[in-house]
Amino acid sequence: MKKRNWAPYLLILPSLVYLTLFFAWPMVRGLTLAVWDEDASLSLHAEAQQDSPVAGRLPQGTQIEILDQQGNFVPPEDLEEGNLLTEVWFQISGEDADGQTVEGWAPESRIRVREEAEDGTPVVGSVRTKLGSGADPQTSIYAEPNENSEVVGKLEARTRIEILDLATLEVWYLISGEEDGQTVEGWAQSRYIQVFGDETRGRIDRGNTGQLTTGFIEKMVNDRFFMPALRTTLLLMVIIIPIQFVLAITMALVIQAGLKGNTIFLYIFAIPLGVSDLAVGILWFSIFTHHGFLNTILQGLGFIDSPVTYLSADTRHWILVAVWLAEVWRATSIVMVIVVSGLQAISQEVLEAAEVFGATLWQRIRHVILPLLRPSLQVALILRTILAIQVFAVVIALGGGDVVTVLANETYRQYSDFRNPNVAAAYAGFILLLSMISAVIYLRTIRTQEEAAE
Amino acid sequence: MNTTGKSNSTTVQASKEVQEIHRRMLRRQRFNRVMTYIVGILIALWILVPIFFIASMALTTPATVRAYPKGILPFIPFSLDTMNFFLSSEGIVPGIINSVIVAVITLLLSTLIAAPAGYAISRYIFRGRDVFRLSILAVRAFPIVVLAIPLAVVFIQLGIFDSIYSLALMHTALTLPTTILVIGSVFASIPYELEEAAMIFGCTPVQAFRYVVLPLVLPGIAASAIFTFVMSWNEVFAAIILTIQNRTLPAQVLNTLSQSSEPYQFAGGFFMLVPSLIFIFLIRRYLFNMWGQITK
Numbered sequence: 001m002k003k004r005n006w007a008p009y010l011l012i013l014p015s016l017v018y019l020t021l022f023f024a025w026p027m028v029r030g031l032t033l034a035v036w037d038e039d040a041s042l043s044l045h046a047e048a049q050q051d052s053p054v055a056g057r058l059p060q061g062t063q064i065e066i067l068d069q070q071g072n073f074v075p076p077e078d079l080e081e082g083n084l085l086t087e088v089w090f091q092i093s094g095e096d097a098d099g100q101t102v103e104g105w106a107p108e109s110r111i112r113v114r115e116e117a118e119d120g121t122p123v124v125g126s127v128r129t130k131l132g133s134g135a136d137p138q139t140s141i142y143a144e145p146n147e148n149s150e151v152v153g154k155l156e157a158r159t160r161i162e163i164l165d166l167a168t169l170e171v172w173y174l175i176s177g178e179e180d181g182q183t184v185e186g187w188a189q190s191r192y193i194q195v196f197g198d199e200t201r202g203r204i205d206r207g208n209t210g211q212l213t214t215g216f217i218e219k220m221v222n223d224r225f226f227m228p229a230l231r232t233t234l235l236l237m238v239i240i241i242p243i244q245f246v247l248a249i250t251m252a253l254v255i256q257a258g259l260k261g262n263t264i265f266l267y268i269f270a271i272p273l274g275v276s277d278l279a280v281g282i283l284w285f286s287i288f289t290h291h292g293f294l295n296t297i298l299q300g301l302g303f304i305d306s307p308v309t310y311l312s313a314d315t316r317h318w319i320l321v322a323v324w325l326a327e328v329w330r331a332t333s334i335v336m337v338i339v340v341s342g343l344q345a346i347s348q349e350v351l352e353a354a355e356v357f358g359a360t361l362w363q364r365i366r367h368v369i370l371p372l373l374r375p376s377l378q379v380a381l382i383l384r385t386i387l388a389i390q391v392f393a394v395v396i397a398l399g400g401g402d403v404v405t406v407l408a409n410e411t412y413r414q415y416s417d418f419r420n421p422n423v424a425a426a427y428a429g430f431i432l433l434l435s436m437i438s439a440v441i442y443l444r445t446i447r448t449q450e451e452a453a454e
Numbered sequence: 455m456n457t458t459g460k461s462n463s464t465t466v467q468a469s470k471e472v473q474e475i476h477r478r479m480l481r482r483q484r485f486n487r488v489m490t491y492i493v494g495i496l497i498a499l500w501i502l503v504p505i506f507f508i509a510s511m512a513l514t515t516p517a518t519v520r521a522y523p524k525g526i527l528p529f530i531p532f533s534l535d536t537m538n539f540f541l542s543s544e545g546i547v548p549g550i551i552n553s554v555i556v557a558v559i560t561l562l563l564s565t566l567i568a569a570p571a572g573y574a575i576s577r578y579i580f581r582g583r584d585v586f587r588l589s590i591l592a593v594r595a596f597p598i599v600v601l602a603i604p605l606a607v608v609f610i611q612l613g614i615f616d617s618i619y620s621l622a623l624m625h626t627a628l629t630l631p632t633t634i635l636v637i638g639s640v641f642a643s644i645p646y647e648l649e650e651a652a653m654i655f656g657c658t659p660v661q662a663f664r665y666v667v668l669p670l671v672l673p674g675i676a677a678s679a680i681f682t683f684v685m686s687w688n689e690v691f692a693a694i695i696l697t698i699q700n701r702t703l704p705a706q707v708l709n710t711l712s713q714s715s716e717p718y719q720f721a722g723g724f725f726m727l728v729p730s731l732i733f734i735f736l737i738r739r740y741l742f743n744m745w746g747q748i749t750k
Contacts, residue, residue: 005578018567018630025608026607029608030604033607247497253490270738274684274733275727276689277688278704278708282508282719283507286507287504291716296523300523361486393704393708397711412695425607435600
């Protein structure tokens with residue numbers, strides 16, 4: 001071995017960087033989704049400006065009254081964002097009743113466009129007639145594209161004007177709503193507000209201020225599929241893992257026996273290691289389906305007269321049996337490989353000594369092999385449990401994912417079908433928690449056993 | 455005379471007893487051996503028979519697939535019609551191409567990034583080595599399901615969602631820890647003394663690596679690369695979360711599973727299975743390198 005230098009750090013650097021970028025960072029960002037509501041509440045400003053102080057906050061979904069509205073500058077890239085309301089103002093120039101040239105801004109609603117340039121920009125227009133008797137027949141022209149700005153002049157209806165420029169503004173609303181019995185009033189951008197028909201009332205559609213919330217976790221726990229999914233996942237874990245370990249140790253002993261054709265056995269036993277869970281699900285589907293091999297064989301042997309339906313909503317237990325067999329078939333190999341490498345680490349003399357002293361096979365397994373295999377078994381157990389908590393494609397292939405559902409399937413459904421990444425993240429976090437708890441329990445139990453043995 | 459004769463007879467008797475015990479032991483050994491064979495063959499059948507079933511369904515006519523009861527030799531009539539039907543279904547060929555692209559990118563990225571790290575953990579003792587190994591192990595045992603959702607959300611924010619390249623990035627994150635550990639064990643199996651000897655004979659460290667170590671580790675690294683390929687080829691949960699239009703083969707099959715016919719499903723299952731059979735056969739010698747490592 002070389003002496004310590006900087007080389008190893010340089011060598012592990014790429015993998016560290018990669019895992020930070022594509023593992024640790026998304027993990028942290030993603031899991032915060034489960035407890036962080038980005039749209040929790042809307043900040044209301046004292047004036048209709050982004051930089052004006054926050055006057056109060058209202059939670060998403062609050063019913064509000066709309067008191068006033070005003071157009072405001074909006075960055076062009078924000079216009080692509082959905083559901084924001086805009087108004088357009090024209091910078092115009094025309095002559096007023098006294099023959100004076102007035103130059104200033106007027107809202108689009110007050111101007112009729114008469115001529116457009118080739119690219120569609122309006123160049124010439126006229127002032128619209130005001131309807132209604134009591135209103136001022138003249139149209140005010142403002143210094144800035146804002147009704148609160150100074151009035152620089154007034155134009156008569158039907159005055160011909162030149163359009164110099166136009167500005168697209170986002171509508172801001174002065175809204176008031178109640179939270180905890182207190183009235184909160186302030187300005188907010190239209191993009192956050194859903195306006196009702198008469199334009200005096202509305203509701204806060206989404207917020208712009210994040211907040212810690214347990215809402216998504218509550219939603220997950222109260223989801224009607226949560227408990228069935230958890231129960232099935234745990235049940236599968238409990239029925240799969242013990243049989244898997246018995247089978248894997250048996251396989252390992254067969255391989256360790258050094259028979260002729262050992263490598264063939266090893267290859268065959270290892271095949272499922274490389275088969276995808278989806279393919280395994282389909283494999284067992286071909287056996288359990290209505291016109292499948294199980295019915296063919298049973299009928300051939302005369303046990304049944306007509307094919308039995310196994311994989312249907314009424315035969316939940318058969319779906320579980322099929323998933324159980326498929327998972328045992330699929331995931332025993334990895335345990336087997338870990339056990340075999342553990343066995344190879346046990347010195348041959350120890351095993352031979354036990355045999356020479358007349359220990360039976362069972363005694364050898366119970367008192368020599370299993371204790372020496374403990375570290376391997378521990379690793380295999382943790383790995384298998386974590387994999388069992390994630391069981392997914394096999395269940396979909398055999399049961400469709402509705403009748404028998406598991407946690408991973410609910411994660412997928414929340415994300416893809418219900419478009420709710422927050423609840424999906426809550427499910428993912430829950431799976432992570434379960435995995436960690438089971439790993440800790442195994443490590444603890446095994447340590448306590450060791451202490452008891454000493 | 456008498457005494458000697460007596461002693462002779464006891465010796466003969468004793469050796470007879472020994473022979474008897476010996477015979478019994480031999481018989482027991484032979485019996486054990488036969489039993490082991492029987493158990494081994496039974497387990498082998500347990501693994502092979504379902505594969506035979508699906509193969510026989512995939513390599514026959516769709517009519518035979520639907521028939522009931524199935525024949526004793528379901529292979530007959532042999533036909534590629536079912537496979538053709540599957541391969542000509544919508545989205546399958548693009549799915550296969552996507553799967554291969556994703557798996558190849560994953561294989562290249564994963565091997566390139568993992569090889570130096572594997573070399574480092576097997577050749578150097580450095581502060582933080584155990585922490586590095588442990589965190590690699592922790593990442594390796596990490597649930598895929600947990601990583602897929604966060605990555606999907608981040609990819610959407612970055613605007614690289616629904617692309618097979620972002621899926622390859624994710625698969626690389628998933629396979630990287632295994633690849634590092636496997637390549638580490640491959641390097642560990644080549645004694646450092648060989649490198650040292652080459653350097654004593656005048657090689658630079660780089661030359662020693664290039665001409666002595668590299669040829670020896672290449673088969674092992676190739677095996678690990680193949681395994682990386684298989685992991686990516688098989689992965690379905692992240693694939694179905696991260697891609698919508700550009701589905702990989704497993705994601706496409708899973709997505710259409712509930713609306714598809716049995717010939718399609720069986721052919722699809724078989725098609726996904728075949729590469730695994732071949733690849734596991736190619737790398738069977740290295741399987742213990744792969745998984746044995748993590749218990750050490």
